[in-house]
Amino acid sequence: MAAESGKKWVLTVTAQTPTNIAVIKYWGKRDEDLILPINDSISVTLDPDHLCTTTSVAVSPAFTHDRMWLNGKEVSLSGGRYQNCLRELRSRASDVEDEEKGIKITKKDWEKLHVHVVSYNNFPTAAGLASSAAGLACLVFSLAKLMNVKEDHSKLSAIARQGSGSACRSLYGGFVKWIMGKEENGSDSIAVQLADEKHWDDLVIIIAVVSSRQKETSSTSGMRDTVETSMLIKHRAKEVVPKRIIQMEEAIKNRDFPAFARLTCADSNQFHAVCLDTLPPIFYMNDTSHRQEPFFNSSFINVIVPHFYLPIISCVEKWNRHEETPQVAYTFDAGPNAVLISHNRKAAALLLQRLLFYFPPQSDTDLNSYVIGDKTILKDAGIHEMKDIEALAPPPEIKDTNLTQRHKGDVSYFICTRPGRGPVVLTDESRSLINPETGLPK
Amino acid sequence: MAAESGKKWVLTVTAQTPTNIAVIKYWGKRDEDLILPINDSISVTLDPDHLCTTTSVAVSPAFTHDRMWLNGKEVSLSGGRYQNCLRELRSRASDVEDEEKGIKITKKDWEKLHVHVVSYNNFPTAAGLASSAAGLACLVFSLAKLMNVKEDHSKLSAIARQGSGSACRSLYGGFVKWIMGKEENGSDSIAVQLADEKHWDDLVIIIAVVSSRQKETSSTSGMRDTVETSMLIKHRAKEVVPKRIIQMEEAIKNRDFPAFARLTCADSNQFHAVCLDTLPPIFYMNDTSHRQEPFFNSSFINVIVPHFYLPIISCVEKWNRHEETPQVAYTFDAGPNAVLISHNRKAAALLLQRLLFYFPPQSDTDLNSYVIGDKTILKDAGIHEMKDIEALAPPPEIKDTNLTQRHKGDVSYFICTRPGRGPVVLTDESRSLINPETGLPK
Numbered sequence: 001m002a003a004e005s006g007k008k009w010v011l012t013v014t015a016q017t018p019t020n021i022a023v024i025k026y027w028g029k030r031d032e033d034l035i036l037p038i039n040d041s042i043s044v045t046l047d048p049d050h051l052c053t054t055t056s057v058a059v060s061p062a063f064t065h066d067r068m069w070l071n072g073k074e075v076s077l078s079g080g081r082y083q084n085c086l087r088e089l090r091s092r093a094s095d096v097e098d099e100e101k102g103i104k105i106t107k108k109d110w111e112k113l114h115v116h117v118v119s120y121n122n123f124p125t126a127a128g129l130a131s132s133a134a135g136l137a138c139l140v141f142s143l144a145k146l147m148n149v150k151e152d153h154s155k156l157s158a159i160a161r162q163g164s165g166s167a168c169r170s171l172y173g174g175f176v177k178w179i180m181g182k183e184e185n186g187s188d189s190i191a192v193q194l195a196d197e198k199h200w201d202d203l204v205i206i207i208a209v210v211s212s213r214q215k216e217t218s219s220t221s222g223m224r225d226t227v228e229t230s231m232l233i234k235h236r237a238k239e240v241v242p243k244r245i246i247q248m249e250e251a252i253k254n255r256d257f258p259a260f261a262r263l264t265c266a267d268s269n270q271f272h273a274v275c276l277d278t279l280p281p282i283f284y285m286n287d288t289s290h291r292q293e294p295f296f297n298s299s300f301i302n303v304i305v306p307h308f309y310l311p312i313i314s315c316v317e318k319w320n321r322h323e324e325t326p327q328v329a330y331t332f333d334a335g336p337n338a339v340l341i342s343h344n345r346k347a348a349a350l351l352l353q354r355l356l357f358y359f360p361p362q363s364d365t366d367l368n369s370y371v372i373g374d375k376t377i378l379k380d381a382g383i384h385e386m387k388d389i390e391a392l393a394p395p396p397e398i399k400d401t402n403l404t405q406r407h408k409g410d411v412s413y414f415i416c417t418r419p420g421r422g423p424v425v426l427t428d429e430s431r432s433l434i435n436p437e438t439g440l441p442k
Numbered sequence: 443m444a445a446e447s448g449k450k451w452v453l454t455v456t457a458q459t460p461t462n463i464a465v466i467k468y469w470g471k472r473d474e475d476l477i478l479p480i481n482d483s484i485s486v487t488l489d490p491d492h493l494c495t496t497t498s499v500a501v502s503p504a505f506t507h508d509r510m511w512l513n514g515k516e517v518s519l520s521g522g523r524y525q526n527c528l529r530e531l532r533s534r535a536s537d538v539e540d541e542e543k544g545i546k547i548t549k550k551d552w553e554k555l556h557v558h559v560v561s562y563n564n565f566p567t568a569a570g571l572a573s574s575a576a577g578l579a580c581l582v583f584s585l586a587k588l589m590n591v592k593e594d595h596s597k598l599s600a601i602a603r604q605g606s607g608s609a610c611r612s613l614y615g616g617f618v619k620w621i622m623g624k625e626e627n628g629s630d631s632i633a634v635q636l637a638d639e640k641h642w643d644d645l646v647i648i649i650a651v652v653s654s655r656q657k658e659t660s661s662t663s664g665m666r667d668t669v670e671t672s673m674l675i676k677h678r679a680k681e682v683v684p685k686r687i688i689q690m691e692e693a694i695k696n697r698d699f700p701a702f703a704r705l706t707c708a709d710s711n712q713f714h715a716v717c718l719d720t721l722p723p724i725f726y727m728n729d730t731s732h733r734q735e736p737f738f739n740s741s742f743i744n745v746i747v748p749h750f751y752l753p754i755i756s757c758v759e760k761w762n763r764h765e766e767t768p769q770v771a772y773t774f775d776a777g778p779n780a781v782l783i784s785h786n787r788k789a790a791a792l793l794l795q796r797l798l799f800y801f802p803p804q805s806d807t808d809l810n811s812y813v814i815g816d817k818t819i820l821k822d823a824g825i826h827e828m829k830d831i832e833a834l835a836p837p838p839e840i841k842d843t844n845l846t847q848r849h850k851g852d853v854s855y856f857i858c859t860r861p862g863r864g865p866v867v868l869t870d871e872s873r874s875l876i877n878p879e880t881g882l883p884k
Contacts, residue, residue, distance in 0.1 A: 231708075232715060235677040266673075266721055273674060273719040279704070280759040281711045283752060310725060317722040 009103050010060040010439040011096070013146040014432045017055070017138035017423040018048040019123070019131065020169045020176065021205075021339045023264040023331060024248050025271040028227045028237060032220070033080070034186040035165045038227065038234075039241040041178045042248050043169040044341070045197065046205060047420030050373040053134035054426070055119040056433035057142045059105070063114035069441045070119050070135070077117070084162040085140055086115075093147035110147055117143075118433040118441045123415070136163035137170035141423040153422070157191035173197040173422035175252045177245070197419045200255045203341055204348035204377060207415040208312065208355065210336040219334045222275065222282050229279040236274055241267075257343045261326035264341065265316075268331040275334075311358050311407060312338045315395075319354065322397035327351065348416070349380035356383060357392040359411040373416040451545050452881040453538070455588040456498040456874045459580035459865040460490040461565070461573065462611045462618065463647075463781045465706040465773060466690050467713040470669045470679060474662070475522070476628040477607045480669065480676075481683040483620045484690050485611040486783070487639065488647060489862030492815040495576035496868070497561040498875035499584045501547070505556035511883045512561050512577070519559070526604040527582055528557075535589035552589055559585075560875040560883045565857070578605035579612035583865040595864070599633035615639040615864035617694045619687070639861045642697045645783055646790035646819060649857040650754065650797065652778040661776045664717065664724045671721040678716055683709075699785045703768035706783065707758075710773040717776075753800050753849060754780045757837075761796065764839035769793065790858070791822035798825060799834040801853040815858040 026041035066086065068077045077086070093110035097103065105113065117139060121131050140160040144151070151159075153171045161168035161178075168189075169176045174196040181189030226233050244263055251259035275282035312330060320326045327347040331339050340355075342348035352371070361370045367386050371378045383389060394401045426432075435442050468483035508528065510519045519528070535552035539545065547555065559581060563573050582602040586593070593601075595613045603610035603620075610631075611618040616638040623631030668675050686705055693701035717724035754772060762768045769789040773781050782797075784790035794813070803812040809828050813820045825831060836843045868874075877884050 229708075231682040231712065232674045232677060235674060235681070239677070240673040262721070266671075266719075269721070269723045270673065270719045273715040276718060277708075277712045277715040279708055279711070281755060313723060 008060065008062045009101055010058050010062070010434070010436050011098060011101070011103055011105075011146065012056055012058040012432055012434050012436060012439075013142050014054065014056040014426040014434075015138055015142035015145060015423055016048050016052050016426055017134050017141055017170050018045045018173065018420050019051045019053070019134040020045045020166065021331060021333065022166065022169070023260070023329075023341075024241060024244050024267050025333075026165055026178065027271050027274060027334075028223050028233055029165070030180075031184075031186065032224070033084075034189075035081075035161050036186050036189050037165060037178065037180045038237040040180050040245045041166075041169070041241075042194070042245060042252075043166070043176050043178070044203075044205070044419050045170065045173045045176060045422060047197075047373075047417045048424075049420065050415055050417040051123045051134070051207075053119055053121050053131070053138040054431070054433060055117060055135075055138040055142045057118075057139075057146045058116045058434045058436075058439045059113050059146060060116075060439045061113065063116060063439060066114050066116075068117040068119070071121060072441070081136075081163045082139075085136065085159055086143075088159045088162065089140065089143050089147055089149055092144075092149045092151055094150055096146075096148045115143065115146070116434060116439050120433060132164040133166040133170050136160050136167035137423065139163065140167070141171065142425075145425055154190045154192060158186060158189060161186070161189060161191075171422060174199060174419055177249070193422075194249060194252055197421050200252065200419065202255075202344040203419055204345055204374075205417045205419070206340045206342065206348060206351060206355065206377070207417065208338040208340070208359065209412045209415065210338075210410065222278070222334065225280075225282065226274055226278040230274050230277040232277045233274045236270060240270065258326050261320070261329035261341070261343075264329035264331050272332065309338070311405070312340070312355075315354055315358055316340065318397045319350075319395060345377065345380060348377050349382075352377055352381040352383070352414070352416070353392060354395050355411075355414060356381070356389045357394065358405075358407055360389050360392075360406055360408050361386070361411075362409045369413060371414045371416065373414075374418065375416065377416040450502065450504045451543055452500050452502040452504075452876070452878050453540060453543070453545055453547075453588065454498055454500040454874055454876050454878060454881075455584050456496065456868040456876075457580055457584035457587060457865055458490050458494050458496050458868055459576050459583055459612050460487045460615065460862050461493045461495070461576040462487045462608065463773060463775065464608065464611075465702070465771075465783075466683060466686055466709050467775075468607055468620065469661075469713050469716060469776075470665050470675055471607070472622075473626075473628065474666070475526075476631075477523075477603050477605075478628050478631050479607060479620065479622045480679040482622050482687045483608075483611070483683075484636070484687060484694075485608070485618050485620070486645075486647070486861050487612065487615045487618060487864060489639075489815075489859045490866075491862065492857055492859040493565045493576070493649075495561055495563050495573070495580040496873070496875060497559060497577070497580035497584045499560075499581075499588045500558045500876045500878075500881045501555050501588060502558075502881045503555065505558060505881060508556050508558075510559040510561070513563060514883070523578075523605045524581075527578065527601055528585070530601045530604065531582065531585050531589055531591055534586075534591045534593055536592055538588075538590045557585065557588070558876060558881050562875055574606040575608040575612050578602050578609035579865065581605065582609070583613065584867075587867055596632045596634060600628060600631060603628070603631060603633075613864060616641060616861055619691070635864075636691060636694055639863050642694065642861065644697075644786040645861055646787055646816075647859045647861070648782045648784065648790060648793060648797065648819070649859065650780040650782070650801065651854045651857065652780075652852065664720070664776065667722070667724065668716055668720040672716050672719040674719045675716045678712060682712065700768050703762070703771035703783070703785075706771035706773050714774065751780070753847070754782070754797075757796055757800055758782065760839045761793075761837060787819065787822060790819050791824075794819055794823040794825070794856070794858070795834055796837050797853075797856060798823070798831045799836060800847075800849055802831050802834075802848055802850050803828070803853075804851045811855060813856045813858060815856075816860065817858065819858040 020043040022043045024042040028038040030036050030038050066077045090110050096105040137160045157168035157171040168191040172193040175194040178191045248263050316330045329341045462485040464485045466484040470480040472478050472480050508519045532552050538547040579602045599610035599613040610633040614635040617636040620633045690705050758772045771783045
C-alpha cells in the first residue's frame with residue numbers, strides 16, 4: 001500500500017463548495033435511485049464567501065471504516081446515496097503518490113482504504129438553503145481530489161447528482177444548467193456551466209431566512225407524490241420547462257434582467273402550483289409562524305408561510321409594476337426562505353429598504369447579525385443603526401399605508417450575496433477540518 | 443297596454459333560487475362579454491332552506507325606469523351584464539293577461555315597460571357563497587315568469603350565464619353540469635341537470651364561513667390574468683377537466699363517494715394551483731386573518747387563508763387516510779369559505795365534531811348562531827351546549843396532540859345543509875318583497 005505502510009500516515013484534502021438556487025426548478029424524478037429528473041433546471045451559484053460547505057477528507061491505513069462528521073456531529077455514511085457516491089468515486093480513483101510523506105496509494109488500494117469526511121456549513125443546515133446540494137457536491141469534489149479521480153467537473157456532477165440531485169449544479173460557479181439527459185444509466189444527466197460568475201456580476205442576491213430551527217425534511221417523498229398524482233406536472237415538465245430553459249439561457253446570455261426576472265418568478269410560482277396540485281396537496285412551511293403536526297407519519301409535509309411568502313411576493317410585484325420594469329425577481333424553494341435577485345446594487349439597496357420596512361427585526365436584535373454577508377448593501381441603503389430601520393418610510397408604490405402590515409420578527413436574518421465561484425481546493429493547511437495526526441475532526 | 447292602463451296596477455312575481463358549489467371548477471373565459479367558459483364544470487345545488495336568494499320582480503306602467511334593490515339597498519342595473527339579461531328576457535317576453543286585475547300586456551309592451559327588482563339573500567352577500575350565482579339566477583328566473591318567457595330552464599340558464607357565469611348552474615336542483623358549448627354566440631353554453639336532489643340525498647354539506655365582512659370582489663380580472671399568463675390553465679382546460687367531467691358524472695350516477703371525494707378535492711386544489719401559476723400569482727384571502735392592501739389598484743387580489751384552509755385540508759386528509767376511505771370532500775372557491783361534503787349523516791356528525799374541535803367559537807358566542815342550518819347534525823354530534831365543544835377530545839387520527847393547534851374565532855359560523863332543489867315561484871303573497879300598491883320594496 002505504501003513504502004512505509006507501517007507508519008500511521010494520514011493524507012487529507014480540504015475543499016470549499018458553493019450552494020446554488022434554482023431559477024428554473026427541479027421537481028420530480030424519473031429514476032429515484034439514480035436521481036434522474038423529469039426536466040432540465042437552471043441555477044445561480046451563490047458566493048461561497050457567504051454560503052458554502054467546507055469539507056476535509058482524509059485517508060489512512062489506520063482507518064477501520066468510512067466515517068463522516070457534519071457540523072460537529074458524527075453522521076452515518078451507510079445511506080444508499082452516500083454509498084453510491086463513494087462507490088462511483090472509488091471505481092475511478094487513480095494512483096496517488098506523496099513523496100514528501102512517503103505515501104504511495106495504487107488504484108487498487110482505494111477499494112480497501114477507508115476515508116474520513118468532516119464537513120461544515122457556514123449557514124444553517126436544512127433551512128432550505130440547499131445545504132445538501134453544497135454538502136454532497138463538496139463530498140464528491142474533495143474525495144475526487146483525494147483519490148486523484150481524473151474526470152472533469154461534468155462527470156463529477158453526475159456522481160454528485162446521485163447523492164443529492166441539485167448537488168450536481170454546485171460543481172460550477174456562475175449560471176449552471178442541469179441537463180436531464182436521456183440515458184437510462186444517467187450518464188448524460190450532468191451539469192454544465194452556462195456562464196461564469198463574472199459574466200453577470202451586477203446581480204445582487206438577498207436571502208431572507210425565516211427559521212434556522214427547521215428539521216431536515218426530505219423533498220423526495222413530496223416529489224414522488226407530485227409525479228404520481230399531479231395532472232399538471234407532466235405538462236410542466238414536457239411542455240413548459242423546455243421552452244423556459246431556452247428563454248432563460250437567452251436571458252442569461254444577454255443579461256436581460258426583465259426576461260430573467262419574469263421567468264424566475266413564474267417558475268417559482270409554477271413549482272408551488274404543482275405542489276398544490278398534488279394529492280395530498282403540498283404546502284411549504286415555516287416553524288416560526290405556525291407549528292403543525294405533519295400531515296401523515298410517513299412524510300413531513302410543509303405548509304406555506306403566508307406571513308412571509310405573500311408580503312414578499314406582494315412587495316416585489318407592486319414595486320416591479322410601479323417601476324414598469326422588473327427591479328427584482330423572487331424565488332422560493334422547498335423551504336422557508338425567500339431568495340431575491342436584484343438587477344444591480346442600486347436596486348438591491350432599494351430592495352433592502354423595503355425588506356427592512358416590512359420585516360423589521362425584534363427590538364433586541366443586533367443590526368450586525370440581522371443583515372449578514374455583503375454589508376455594503378446595507379450602507380448603500382442608508383441603514384447604519386437600528387433607528388434607521390425604525391425611520392424607514394413606506395415604499396412610494398404603497399397607496400394605502402393604513403393597510404400596510406409590518407411583520408416584526410418574522411425573518412431571522414438577511415444574507416446579502418451575489419453569484420459566486422465553483423468549488424476550490426483550500427491548500428492552506430490551517431483551513432483543514434481534520435487533525436493530520438489523528439485523522440479525526442479538529 | 444292594458445284595458446285600464448290609466449289605473450296604476452302593479453304585477454309581481456316572487457321566486458326563490460338556490461346557490462351552488464362547483465365540484466369541478468369553472469375558471470377562465472373564452473369570451474368575456476358572453477361569459478363563455480374554457481371548460482365544462484359541475485356543481486351541487488345547495489338546499490335553499492339554508493342558502494338562497496329570494497327575488498320579487500314587478501312591472502307597472504307607473505315605473506319610469508328599471509330599478510333594483512339588493513339586501514335593502516338600491517343598486518344600479520346599468521351594468522352590461524344586467525343589461526344583457528334584461529335585453530335577452532325582453533326579447534323573449536310573451537303576452538301576459540291577468541283578468542282579475544284587468545291587466546293585459548302584449549309582447550310588444552315589454553319593450554317599453556320598466557321593472558322593479560327586489561332581492562334578498564338569506565346568507566352573507568359576497569362571502570364567497572356564490573351570492574351572485576343565486577342572485578342572477580333568481581333575477582332571470584323571476585323576470586322570465588313575470589314576462590311569460592316560454593323558454594325552458596336550459597335556455598334560461600344561457601341568459602343567467604350572461605349575468606354571472608356560475609348563475610346558470612343555479613337553474614336546477616341536485617347535480618348540474620354547465621356545458622361550455624362550442625358556438626361563438628354562446629347558444630349551446632347551457633346548464634343541464636345530471637341528477638336531481640333526491641338522487642343522492644345521503645350527502646351532508648357543511649360550510650365553514652370565515653368572514654361575512656368581505657367586500658364584493660370580482661373574479662373576472664383574476665380569471666383573465668390566469669387565462670393570459672398561466673402556462674398550466676390550457677392543459678387543465680383541454681386535457682384534465684374533460685376526463686374529470688366524465689369521471690365525476692360517473693361518480694354521481696353511481697353515488698360513488700370515494701371517486702366523488704377524490705375528484706372534488708383534486709379539482710379544488712388544481713383550481714388554486716392555476717391561480718398560483720398566474721402572473722402576478724393569485725391567492726385567496728380572508729379579511730379576518732390578515733388585512734392586506736390589494737396588489738394593484740386595478741384589481742383586488744385575494745390572499746390564502748392559511749389559518750383556515752390548511753387546518754381544514756389537513757384535518758380532512760388525515761381523517762380520510764385514517765379511515766382508509768374518504769369520509770368527506772373539501773372544496774374552496776374564490777372566497778374565504780370551505781365547503782365540506784360528507785358521505786352521510788354519520789360522517790357529517792364526526793366531521794362537525796372535528797371542525798368544532800379545531801375551530802371552537804369565541805367564548806361569548808351563542809351555539810345557536812355558531813352552527814346554523816340543519817341543526818340535527820349538531821345533535822347527532824352530541825353537541826348540545828357550549829361546554830360540549832370545550833369537552834371535545836382530539837380526533838383519534840391525531841398522533842401528536844401536543845402539536846395540534848385550535849383556531850378559536852377563525853370561523854364565524856358553520857352552515858349544515860344538503861343538496862337541494864332548483865328555483866321555485868313563491869305564490870304566497872306574504873313572501874313578496876314588493877309592496878303591491880307602490881311597487882317599491884316592502
